[in-house]
Amino acid sequence: MKKIRGLMILTAILFLTGGCSGAIQSEDDSEAYRELFAMDTVMSVRAWGDQAEAAVEEAAAEIHHLDTLLSVGNPSGEVGQINRNGSGTLSEDVRLLTERSLALWEETDGAFDITVYPLMQLWGFTGDHPAVPQEDAIRETVQLCGSDKLIFQDGILTLGKGQGIDFGGIAKGYAGDRIMTILQQHGVDSAVISLGGNVQCLGRKTDGSLWRCGITDPDHPQESDRFLGIIQTEDRAVVTSGGYERFFQEDGKTYHHIMNIRTGYPAETGLRSVTIISSEGLLADGLSTACFVMGETDAVAFWRQHRSAFDMILLTEDDRLLVTAGIGNDFSSERPFTVISD
Amino acid sequence: MMKNKKSLRRDIVLILCLLTAGLLICLTVWLFSGKGGTVVVRVGGTVVGEYSLYETRTLTLQGTGGTNLLRIQNGQAWIEDADCPDGLCIRTGKISRQGQSIICLPHQLVVEVQGVTSGNEIDINVK
Numbered sequence: 121m122k123k124i125r126g127l128m129i130l131t132a133i134l135f136l137t138g139g140c141s142g143a144i145q146s147e148d149d150s151e152a153y154r155e156l157f158a159m160d161t162v163m164s165v166r167a168w169g170d171q172a173e174a175a176v177e178e179a180a181a182e183i184h185h186l187d188t189l190l191s192v193g194n195p196s197g198e199v200g201q202i203n204r205n206g207s208g209t210l211s212e213d214v215r216l217l218t219e220r221s222l223a224l225w226e227e228t229d230g231a232f233d234i235t236v237y238p239l240m241q242l243w244g245f246t247g248d249h250p251a252v253p254q255e256d257a258i259r260e261t262v263q264l265c266g267s268d269k270l271i272f273q274d275g276i277l278t279l280g281k282g283q284g285i286d287f288g289g290i291a292k293g294y295a296g297d298r299i300m301t302i303l304q305q306h307g308v309d310s311a312v313i314s315l316g317g318n319v320q321c322l323g324r325k326t327d328g329s330l331w332r333c334g335i336t337d338p339d340h341p342q343e344s345d346r347f348l349g350i351i352q353t354e355d356r357a358v359v360t361s362g363g364y365e366r367f368f369q370e371d372g373k374t375y376h377h378i379m380n381i382r383t384g385y386p387a388e389t390g391l392r393s394v395t396i397i398s399s400e401g402l403l404a405d406g407l408s409t410a411c412f413v414m415g416e417t418d419a420v421a422f423w424r425q426h427r428s429a430f431d432m433i434l435l436t437e438d439d440r441l442l443v444t445a446g447i448g449n450d451f452s453s454e455r456p457f458t459v460i461s462d
Numbered sequence: 463m464m465k466n467k468k469s470l471r472r473d474i475v476l477i478l479c480l481l482t483a484g485l486l487i488c489l490t491v492w493l494f495s496g497k498g499g500t501v502v503v504r505v506g507g508t509v510v511g512e513y514s515l516y517e518t519r520t521l522t523l524q525g526t527g528g529t530n531l532l533r534i535q536n537g538q539a540w541i542e543d544a545d546c547p548d549g550l551c552i553r554t555g556k557i558s559r560q561g562q563s564i565i566c567l568p569h570q571l572v573v574e575v576q577g578v579t580s581g582n583e584i585d586i587n588v589k
Contacts (some may be wrong), residue, residue: 155507157570248547269503317589341589342554343564352586358588365589395588438544 143430149310149326152176158187159292161316167303168326170309175306180298183315186298189213190239190291192284194247201235205276207213210298217287217294218277224290224406225267230421232410233381235265237284240252242384245377251369252375258384265381296320296357300401317365320357320401330354330450334435337393348393348435349453357401361408362393362435363401378412389415397447398430407432416442420460477509499578500560501539503532506570515539515575525569532573539573540564561587 132146153170165179189211194200194322202208226234237246242261244250255259256285269280279285285295292315300322301310311322312331321331331354334347335369341364351358363376363386398404407430411419416436423432423444431446441457448459499515505525512533513519520542521532530551531543538558541551544566551566562581563574 155504155572157506160567162565162567162572239556312586316585317587319586319588321586332588333588335588341463342557343559347584351588360588444550 147396154180156183158183158318159316163315165248166311167308169306171175172308175199175303175308179302182298182302183295186213190287191285199287202277202387203284207276208274213277214385217290218272220402221290222267228410231413232289232406233267234285234287235270235283236379236381239263240286241377242418252370262283289401289409290406292316292318293357293359293401296401316406317357317359324354334356335360335395338362349451351397351447352450353397356397356399357404358395358397359404360393360395361409361412374384378409380413388458389413391415391434392437393435395433396430405428413442424462443445497536499532502576504572504576521569525566525571528569529573530569532564552580
């Protein structure tokens with residue numbers, strides 16, 4: 121009898137303590153988190169691992185280092201100096217970015233171009249008060265642009281007359297890649313970062329499931345539970361470009377910050393948002409801008425040529441949602457969408 | 463035998479009490495984890511305050527180089543006034559859902575809603 125009594129009480133106690141253990145999360149690894157302000161935006165790095173704290177610390181230092189190096193607004197930074205002097209000997213980081221930018225410029229038939237800087241200045245997107253410039257000023261500035269006028273030889277970059285460069289289209293993507301390397305060097309195998317909305321994840325979540333990345337709906341940019349869709353992924357960068365990110369209105373018309381270097385005006389190609397999914401942050405960042413400038417037809421053709429390198433999600437002006445075949449199974453949305461295959 | 467019966471009844475009462483206590487604790491934990499909406503305030507990446515989303519408050523937040531007036535009421539939080547140059551934080555409007563945030567870049571201020579459960583949860587937002 122005593123035995124049964126003891127057993128029953130033990131069961132009750134087990135139930136009492138066990139029932140609540142679900143609310144207490146088990147933690148195998150320690151988590152580290154940093155939020156910082158750099159590259160004119162807010163960034164977050166979250167990582168799990170024994171050395172997560174040191175890893176995140178080093179990642180933050182790298183972001184600040186790249187920010188100083190690449191900022192067009194910092195006259196003493198490397199890019200600032202090149203723009204002021206018209207030429208410069210490149211450091212390791214800027215050399216790599218220049219080489220990749222020129223390759224992207226060629227592959228995308230000029231849709232991605234770092235010489236867009238004078239146009240960004242003319243439109244005021246580098247400052248706080250953007251406005252529509254005079255038409256002849258736009259025409260003159262367009263003449264200055266073009267990566268074909270850049271000379272890159274023996275580690276020295278020389279700009280054409282009146283030119284300026286801006287790595288803004290790939291800087292955050294490159295920073296993401298650098299952070300992934302740093303985290304891995306510290307033995308981190310699970311991490312997720314957001315560099316002003318550019319997302320990159322390392323491995324899977326600590327519970328073994330895929331990361332759920334919610335893509336902002338241009339119709340509801342502030343609502344955190346209404347998305348264009350959710351992509352489930354691992355070891356990928358997910359980057360979106362859209363006209364809704366930075367824009368101004370003048371005379372009832374909206375002007376966004378993604379420039380078509382050939383016309384000198386914001387790119388109007390029938391797309392509202394382009395999301396690129398790639399294992400490389402730099403590529404995802406650069407292609408999100410390039411594919412936005414290309415428009416639907418050219419972007420889809422470009423994907424067909426490079427389908428092993430990236431996947432994409434397009435939202436058109438007429439509200440069609442298109443997803444390329446490589447991520448067809450990993451994407452979900454409350455909207456109807458079409459999967460593009462060969 | 464009589465004594466045994468009495469003690470068995472006492473045992474059952476004791477077990478029932480323990481079970482009830484267990485249920486109550488679990489219920490409390492479940493309730494709090496479900497509706498524990500908080501507003502987390504960070505300046506320059508450092509948490510400077512956490513407030514319940516369900517308690518009405520007006521807070522003057524000292525950001526980097528300026529102040530923002532945060533109002534929390536009826537499960538919503540918003541910036542009522544600020545001396546930043548762009549005023550984007552005011553125009554962001556009201557936030558109430560998990561992961562939503564108000565960002566004031568000039569003041570390096572982030573106000574974020576945490577701990578509100580919804581059916582459509584994500585790990586990170588691509589913007």
